[in-house]
Amino acid sequence: MLKFDRQDLIPAIIQNDTTKEVLMVAFMNDEALRLTREMGYTHFFSRSRNAIWRKGEQSGNVQEVRDIFVNCEENSLLIRVIQNGDAACHEGYRSCYYRRLLQDDSYETVAERIFDPEIVYER
């Protein structure tokens, strides 16, 4: 039985099923997980907006669920997906982990931008 945390959330790691690249991590509540399983596309719970969101609802970069795995302690999920539109990150990168943390605490961008967020999100 899955263990949700004190805020009734469980972290879900999203991995590209084809390339094995880790795309993002986000939280799900019970309802977001139910929608994810029923619809076959990832849904998450936003703590800042206190609302469920469907990944890709604005950008079109939805994530089709291939497989869901549970960890030993039943308090996190690993979800393998087919990433539509290639980019999972709202900053326009394939993965949210597009920067390497360097010894001096600065970041080095290690990936190419796939889309321009200014255009996609009409800021």
Added chain:
Amino acid sequence: MLKFDRQDLIPAIIQNDTTKEVLMVAFMNDEALRLTREMGYTHFFSRSRNAIWRKGEQSGNVQEVRDIFVNCEENSLLIRVIQNGDAACHEGYRSCYYRRLLQDDSYETVAERIFDPEIVYER
């Protein structure tokens, strides 16, 4: 600048640098992250024991850090490691995500056990 949560923690996804398999997720506080970077081996913060632990301190299955990546929102880490002894999970599996979540909420074990936790941890 990294953003730790209300409990002063940040989640770290651990990925096998060679196979790209996602091994586990665990939390770090500032000190665990400092030790991880200085020693070159993963350290985490246990919420249940309220203490820092070095991954593999009992089993010997330490994780040598290859690279640390930061996500777009600077509130999670992706750490690529060389996994000593092959198994990252305290249940004896390569990855903590050794079970698939099925439609009826049951689990299907999809991996082989590499070590017997009864022996390794002398329970």
